[in-house]
Amino acid sequence: MTEPNSAGVVRRLTGRRIIVTGAASGIGRATAELFAAEGAVVACLDRDAAAAEVANAIGGYPVAADITDEGDVARATNLIQDRLKGIDGLVNAAGIMATGSVEDMPVALWRKIIDVNLIGTYLVTKSCVPLLRRNESSTIVNIASAQGLLPNVADHTAYAASKGGVVNLSRALAAELSPQIRVNAVCPGMVDTPMAVGNGGKAANYAMKRVARPDEIASAILFLTSEDSSYVTGAALAVDGGRSFH
Structure with a gap:
């Protein structure tokens, strides 16, 4: 729903109740802040206590919650449903990255990356879908890569596998949940977040010659959550400064 505020500026998410995972920092935080400015009520879900500060600052x-724990996710979504009296959208922004060659990365670390990035996205989505189905039009946006x-890029096999899984999970969900729930993925390149520390130099290989700001990724997520993208589902939107073709 769009509605102008007192200054006459149209707010694209007025009345929407949206869960953002990974809201304590990075892309998740930028998304929570932007969505609140656009009129949404935002539930900031994160295992990091800093998410409470973000929520307090934006009126969320x-x-x-630990997104890798099915019971904890169910508890959290039930709390949000009770508090907000419904859920209209979900942004799965929680994720981790670690580098290492296929020979050297410990299996436990490989599993952790898959567990957080792919299985965590699945578990939150699984818990939210019954609540999202109660509305005529709901949205899910998954942050892939x-x-x-x-x-x-060398030494990213676990991360690439997890995010490739998120891309195809999003496409499969779009086919399964349409037309009532639109599901899309945003695929960022390097973003100026704590997770990208030490990797900024690789942006020289991008057409834009720089890393992205978190708010630039949040704007793409806003597009896929708002009515501006009402005929878009199953998309994997590259927001990567030209990395995909350069």
Whole structure:
């Protein structure tokens, strides 16, 4: 729903109740802040206590949860449903990254990356779908990665596998949940977040010659959550400064 505020500026998410995972920092935080400015009530879900500070600053609702724990996710979504009296949208922004060759990365670390990035996205989505189905039009946006579209960098096998899984999970969900729930993925390149520390130099290989700001990724997520993208589902939107073709 769009509605102008007192200054006459149209707010694209007025009345929407949206869960953002990974809201304590990075892309998740930028998304929570932008969505609140656009009129949404945002549930900030994160295992990091800093999510409470973000929620308080934007008038949202903080929920501590481990997205890799099915029971904890169910508890958290039930709390949000009770507090907000419904859920209209979900942004799965929680994720981790670690580098290492296929020979050297410990299996436990490989599993952790898959567990957080792919299984965590699945578990939150699984818990939210019954609540999202109660509305005529709901949205899910999953944060994948340019690595999930074109894994051409060494020592990122686990991360690329997890994010490639998120891309195809999003497409499969779009087919399964349409037309009532639209599901899309955003695939960022390098973003100026704590997760990208030490990797900024690789942006020289991008057409834009720089890393992205978190708010630039949040704007793409806003597009896929708002009515501006009402005929878009199953998309994997590269927001990567030209990495995918350069």
